[in-house]
Amino acid sequence: MWKDPEIQAMAKSLGVPIALALFGALVLLGLVRPLLKGRNTGPGAQLNAIEAEALDRPALPAPVKELSPTQEQERLDQARHLAKQNPIAVANIVKTWINGEG
Incomplete structure (x- = not known):
């Protein structure tokens, strides 16, 4: 070819x-x-x-004093504390949720 x-x-x-x-x-x-x-x-x-062309920006206000935790945050902290103290009980609770019993 x-x-x-x-x-x-x-x-x-x-x-x-x-x-x-x-x-x-x-x-x-x-x-x-x-x-x-x-x-x-x-x-x-x-x-x-x-950045050189940017206008001067006003400074941020001073940080507000720390807010108290919400109910949801407190409940999460309690759940974490329970999980650290008694992980077997927490595992059983999760197991019942997965099986649809609770």
């Missing part, structure tokens, strides 16, 4: 444009692209420019 003169002629006619395209891609990716990347400033430069 490759000995056929028509196929050889077609390969020669297609080979030159393909070789030029590959060479152009190599030049573009190997030389031009790194030069363009070098021109860009570092990634922090844009952020610094944006």
